[in-house]
Amino acid sequence: MSSRKIIWKPSAKRKNSSSMKIFMDWLRDERDLSFADFNDLWEWSVSDLERFWKSIWDYFGLRSNTTFSKVLDEEKMPGASWFKGATVNIVYEIFKDYEEITDNTAISFRSETLGDGVLTWEELISKTNSLVIKLKELGVQKGDRVVAILPNTPHSLISFCATASIGAIWSLCAPDMGENAILDRFRQIKPKVLICQDSYVYAGKIINKVSTLRNIIKKLPSLSSTILVKIKDNPLTKKQLEWDNIMRLSGETEIEMLPFDHPLWIVYSSGTTGNPKPIVHGHGGILIEMTKQSLHMDITKDDHFCWLTSSGWIMWNVQLLALLRKCSIAMFDFAPNYPDFLEVWRKVDEEKLTYFGAGAAFFTSCMKSNIIPKNKFNFDKLRSLGATGSPLSQEGYNWIYQKVKSDIWLAPLSGGTDFAGAFVIGNPLLDVKEGEMQSKSLGCAVYAFDDNGKSVVGEVGELVCTKPLPSMPLYFWGDKQNKRLIESYFETFPGVWKHGDWIEFTDYGGSVIYGRSDATINRRGLRLGSSEIYRAVESLAEVMDSVVVDLEYLNRESNMTLFVVLSPKIALSDSLIEKISGAIKNSISARFVPDKIIKINEVPRTLSGKKLEVPIKKLLLGSDPKTVVNRESMANPSSFEFFVTYSKNQTTKV
DSSP states (O other), rough: OOOOEEEEOOHHHHHHHHHHHHHHHHHHHHHHOOOSHHHHHOOOOHHHHHHHHHHHHHHTTTTSSSSSEEEOOOOOOOOOOOOEEEEEEHHHHTTTGGOOOOSSSEEEETTTTTEEEEEHHHHHHHHHHHHHHHHHHHTTOOOOOOEEOSSSHHHHHHHHHHHHHHEEEEEEETTTTTTHHHHHHHHHHHHHHEESSEEETTTTTTEOHHHHHHHHHHTTTOOOOEEEEEESSSSOOOEEEEEHHHTTTTOOOOOOETTTTTTEEEEOOOSSSSEEEEEEEEHHHHHHHHHHHHHHHHHOOOEEEEEEOOSSSSHHHHHHHHHHHOEEEEESSSTTTSOHHHHHHHHHHHHTTTTEEEEHHHHHHHHHOOOOGGOOOOOSSEEEEEESSOOHHHHHHHHHIOOOOOOOOOOOOOOTTTTTTEEOOOTTTEEEEEEEEHHHHHHHHEEEEEEOOOOSSEEEEEEEESSOOOOOEEEEEGGGGGGGHHHHHHHHSSSEEEEEEEEETTTTSSSEEEEEEESSSEEETEEOOOHHHHHHHHHHEEEEEEEEEOOTTTTTTOOOEEEEETTTOOOOOOOHHHHHHHHHHHHGGGGGSEEEEEEEEOOOBBBTTOOOOOHHHHTTTTOOOOOOOOOBBSGGGGGGEEEEEHTOOOOOOO
């Protein structure tokens, strides 16, 4: 990685008033720990995990009804046990001390469906209490699963708070996901209650979800109750409960204090085969990770925070980070390009946001649409920008500084649904260099490994984490003896978390992500296993077999190519391409419609029958055909020749 140009420097005032600097001052004054610079602090945070995470607990005043004996039982992965004996609840931490907040706004929302509005802290708590009362009436107890199909609106956040406050387990899907994709997730966890919305408006069009929701309810026999957010007069079931009626219930409820590792939610990250992996995170792990991450994002009670996110993306969950810091959040629920890409920036300005984040693809789309937000809006309060989901190119960095605001802290981050956190992230103490993330995250022992498992600097390697984190998965739901968990993260380097990204670190701790090193599809920040694509495509009579690769790589947009083996005498006509695309759109989401569909004769497979997605991906990204796959391990070695020839004709090489 060549030396990158500095495009922004924090002022002395910005540095000295930052959350990170104030934390470092506290460590010096209260713990007698002085550090020469941030890298010195990071080294301590990963070499003394117990003292570091205890300092986070103490600094932020996290509360437990019981005492804990030890911060970390044993430094091992998987299976590390944190803060044994502590009892916590993330909702308690969100709601506590809200009376001390100067600005009483908890949530503002801008929605094509609901219009615009505000919830105060009192209203958020009152509505949460109303839903808690009803959930308890319905027999929901600790450990039961409450699932929702809701957009990024206060309904989803209230539903989460109510579920988590009684110790039930939360799981959320976005309304634009297809029926099969939702069922593949919720069937695994056998939910007791479903909360859903009958329709929504997107880009000016009403999307009716009643038929889909009815099918989902029929195919989830574990459901005992359905709560409906009514937008139109669309009856769903004879026994449906209506959200507005529930919100009229009044009364005080008590938040359950739970063991540190009590399950909080189930989120989904897909592998390349089988059902999506249902990842279970704990109350305590998420609480302390998000609390720590607020230092890197420089979030305080004085901020007004927004992340442009679907409710199906882990960044929906990250909104809780802001609420934990008692800062208000803005929830955006509208098409970002309707009527044009200035619409989001219009809302950013009107909301007087101090922190705005979005997927890198959004910023790239704005850049390509040739809009110049700074010519239309002042952004006088906006001081920080975040980006994630895919690598933000150097051109993207420069567009933000040239076309949005020149004096702003741009702090992209990269992490994952897998641990609901970030491995590499922004740092308010450091300069911003074009195309580069500023630092490693505190407490995250992350490195780039070569194929031999050795750390490399200044070279591209596999992103790994060598020590446990509190927010790593407790387990995968239904995963006996952690078999899938170990296969997903610990098979390549035993005892070391392999994340599935190509990364290069500088000697000063900066980094550049070069894209996914596995076969997971990553479309504008939403990840999906290729098996879901295959299920949709191969259900068609015309398609015999298929293989898909997502050629996401630095400075390039996601480019998903689907290769199909067709039935005899079937041509890849325009109508068939449309049919294949429609199958993916209806079963999964329009986000995962491929950029190209190409006919092939055979899908390369291993001797055990697995599709060779990763070797194909590496080949199409420019790797040497002789090194990407061992032909002797293939059931059909000659099938790879098509891809070798095809790769020579492509311009999307590294």
